[in-house]
Amino acid sequence: MKKAILIPDSFKGTMSSAEICSIMKNEILKFYPQCEIISIPVADGGEGSVDAFLEALGGEKIYKKVCGPYSGETVDGYYGILPGNVAIVEMAAAAALPMVGDRKDPSKTTTYGVGELIMDAASKGVDKIIVGLGGSATNDAACGLAAACGVKFLNSEGKEFIPVGGTLDQVAKIDTSTMCEELKKIKIVTMCDIDNPFYGPEGAPAIYGPQKGADEAMIKDLDEKMRKLSEVMIRDCGVDVQQIPGSGAAGGMGGGMVAFFKSELQMGIETVLETVHFDDLLEGTDFVFTGEGRIDGQSLRGKVVIGVARKAKAKNVKVVAIVGDIGNDVGGAYKEGVTGIFSINRVAVPYKEARPRAKNDLALTMENLLAYTAAL
Numbered sequence: 001m002k003k004a005i006l007i008p009d010s011f012k013g014t015m016s017s018a019e020i021c022s023i024m025k026n027e028i029l030k031f032y033p034q035c036e037i038i039s040i041p042v043a044d045g046g047e048g049s050v051d052a053f054l055e056a057l058g059g060e061k062i063y064k065k066v067c068g069p070y071s072g073e074t075v076d077g078y079y080g081i082l083p084g085n086v087a088i089v090e091m092a093a094a095a096a097l098p099m100v101g102d103r104k105d106p107s108k109t110t111t112y113g114v115g116e117l118i119m120d121a122a123s124k125g126v127d128k129i130i131v132g133l134g135g136s137a138t139n140d141a142a143c144g145l146a147a148a149c150g151v152k153f154l155n156s157e158g159k160e161f162i163p164v165g166g167t168l169d170q171v172a173k174i175d176t177s178t179m180c181e182e183l184k185k186i187k188i189v190t191m192c193d194i195d196n197p198f199y200g201p202e203g204a205p206a207i208y209g210p211q212k213g214a215d216e217a218m219i220k221d222l223d224e225k226m227r228k229l230s231e232v233m234i235r236d237c238g239v240d241v242q243q244i245p246g247s248g249a250a251g252g253m254g255g256g257m258v259a260f261f262k263s264e265l266q267m268g269i270e271t272v273l274e275t276v277h278f279d280d281l282l283e284g285t286d287f288v289f290t291g292e293g294r295i296d297g298q299s300l301r302g303k304v305v306i307g308v309a310r311k312a313k314a315k316n317v318k319v320v321a322i323v324g325d326i327g328n329d330v331g332g333a334y335k336e337g338v339t340g341i342f343s344i345n346r347v348a349v350p351y352k353e354a355r356p357r358a359k360n361d362l363a364l365t366m367e368n369l370l371a372y373t374a375a376l
Helices: 015-030 047-059 112-123 143-148 163-172 204-208 218-238 249-261 268-275 297-301 305-316 331-336 351-375
Strands: 003-006 036-039 060-067 076-084 086-090 128-132 152-154 173-177 187-191 264-266 287-290 316-321 340-343
Touching: 003 015, 015 036, 015 047, 015 264, 015 351, 047 060, 047 076, 047 086, 047 112, 047 268, 060 112, 076 112, 086 287, 112 128, 112 143, 143 152, 143 249, 152 264, 163 218, 173 218, 187 249, 187 268, 204 218, 204 249, 218 249, 249 264, 264 268, 268 305, 287 305, 297 331, 305 316, 305 331, 316 351, 340 351
Parallel strands: 003 036, 003 287, 086 128, 128 187, 187 264, 287 316, 316 340
Antiparallel strands: 060 076, 076 086, 152 173
């Protein structure tokens, strides 16, 4: 083995993508000391996305004090500048659920600070901004973010204000022409791995409201207000966000990014592969090692393993998936380009028992596989 690419997803609650890469690399070098190893920790858009991209590509982490989830309160936000004049901003740096502690209230929280980070990145002269969604405390449909970037929201009296979840129904007019001119020239890609609509039974308030502190009454109220906002978006932005899969991500931020910024919603793994120039990296590669906590039929919808396998298949590169659990209906993975799937649950124990031994079991599983390849 002369060259290997490591590109696993995290095993959520057990090991980060970076930790998995480190363990895999150590085992490979025991059997193939001269092997060129490229580690690409996978970011899904949530907390840790900036660090994952910086670790994979290098670059600079920029810190900036910005508005937190509650107006009037500041947090130490950050974003990354990557090679190629690309910025990576994760909303968790300014509007994450852990930031509100026991003060959860999606009717009052804002994404304004995320917009401030985007504005700062734009001032650096970048050509592209990747925005990661995930772990939000908000339900303002990115209105706060957009306001920070110069978009004007007017009420029925023509007065400008910054909407939050509880005041979305007061938006009578949206004026995107006032947006920061620098931003209009920058390509904005939004990482989004869910397909929930803007509102309704599967929409942002109904599905994600409870974890953000919304009770049944608030969920109904937020949902109605998002319906009203979507009507204004159709008229003033020319976008029917309800028809866009993923528009309900991060409290409607997915829809807001499309409506206000004409952003593309892109699966996280697609964004990663595009940003790291994965097709080019595959040249001369013998094996790609990928993985996720559990692989099953749902994984075929485009999660990390399948996204990686599709690219590798086109270059005839072998793909080995190391996973926590193997569910049903995984046969389709082989058709997509996966060469083999191996579980690290070596003694077939429940998750509670498997979790503390996961790192060692991963190392042992890699050792077994590499011993076999070395003997061929």
